[in-house]
Amino acid sequence: MAASAPLPPATHPPVGPTARSGAPAIRAERLEVRYRDKFVWRNASFEVEHGEFVAVIGPNGAGKTTLFRMLLGLHWPSAGSLSVLGSAPHRGNARIGYVPQRHTIDRETHLECDKLVRLGFPGTRWGPGDRFRPTVWGPRLRLEAERDAAAQVLADVGASDLGSKSLGSLSGGELQRVFLAEALVGNPEMLLLDEPLSNLDLRRSRELVETIHGLVQARGVTTLLVAHDINPMIKCLDKVIYIANGRVATGRPSDVLTSESLSALYGVHVEVLRDSRNNIVIVGGEDDHGEEGA
């Protein structure tokens, strides 16, 4: 397992042009989403500011991944308005880095991690590969620049030593770091991370959260992270988007994660319990959340 490496100085532009214009990173107004004929959630209005670290929480099937798909321009809202980084969501937004919930990569994938990360650069380029093009000098420079940039993002996520390893040989935590590096290629202004902590034990979850939080601080990248358990990251969060029962509640964790707020969201009594270490356990919703952290 790669240890959490100290992050380099913030050499990346901390904010994008939309930040300078004053628009929030995400603005949703009376947003409504359907999947086929079924409402997923409705009447959601919230804003996410630039450089915020936001957890998206809710029971299975609540529509957390659907929110990401809308931000990526892969799913359209049935009503309301949504702007991402100052414009309407659209496919292929290079300003967004994405780590999906389900990767097709498994232990049978015999490919260097470095190759996957570098695919983020040329993966969407068409035509013969650079090394087959007749011109040599330009492409070679670009290949070297890509190699250096890939090495940099791997270092940023504490995975420098994984570059030459096979994807199929990595542990769950190591894989998530490589996926994170892949998402960081191209220096995005926003990161969407769909359940990167699933299948990780508590220690590795916290290590990964520390890395992500470091990226948020060093790069100023707006980050939304879908998780089932909020405890590993609760101290780092700026905001929570809680989706349940077809409704969405947003705000600071201390405001949203209360018995009153979640009872109103679920429409039934929900108890939010805190232990001596301020770990949260939510009891009484459709799907209980939180674990007693160590």
Added chain:
Amino acid sequence: MSGSAAGPGFNWNIVTDLRSMLAFEFMRNAFEAGTIIAILAGIIGYFVVLRRASFATHALGHTGFSGAAGAVLLGVQPVYGLLVFTIATASGMAFLGNRATNRDVEIGTVLAFALGLGLLFLSLYKGYATEAYSILFGEVLGISASGVSFTFWTSLIVLAVLAMIYRPLLFASLDEDVAEAKGLPMLALNLAFMVMLAVTISIAVQIIGVLLIFALMVTPAAIAVRLTKRPLTAVLVSVSVALSATWLGLFISWYEPYPVSFFIVTIAFALYVIVRVGKALRTDASPRLFASHPHDAGPT
């Protein structure tokens, strides 16, 4: 091929041996077609392995069988029937999405129906046994000069398309969700790949037959991904293995009274076993053998 080319005895002078066998047009045609198909199958096979589309490949071969049998019944070249049926089936799979290639039950159902349909077509045709044999197990020594030409130009088109979409296809094959989010046209890429696969299978069947298609389409690439973690190197290794199996198979069949397909399959299988055993022995020497599943959470 149902028997050997029955040439003169092997005399350990490779140049003389090759010269004597290449004096015959049917052997020249077989080597030319075999070389072209091995290169194409080795390259496309890498994507088959990467996309876990082995069973889909197997099924496409079987649907091709019914197409070839139908073509024989209609009195046209089997390869045209193969192309029509495999492209139609491959397009259907592409429209269902990349993950459809992993739907074993649906594919198996279509596969069984295709075989039954092929059997019906062959039973309606008088030359049943010979035609069925060549479609099922290949007939590389029966390829004509025009067949070689058709194979060459068809392969060239497939390789040209692949050169244009290589990187996006690699990205989409490895990481479908991220590729989609990056704006790649997934349906078009799936369709392009499946049609390329269908065409490759259709012409590879001439050598290896529908039942042994794995030997050229899957085994070389399966060997390659176990030897290297780099895509381009893996493609080169895959092509090398496919070429070695095809050339050696043709060479040996010149001296032995057994089918070419058998030798190709046996050589490919032997190489696969050697690589797997070699890798297992290396792994055995490392502590990883005793480690937990690589994707499991590690010890705390």
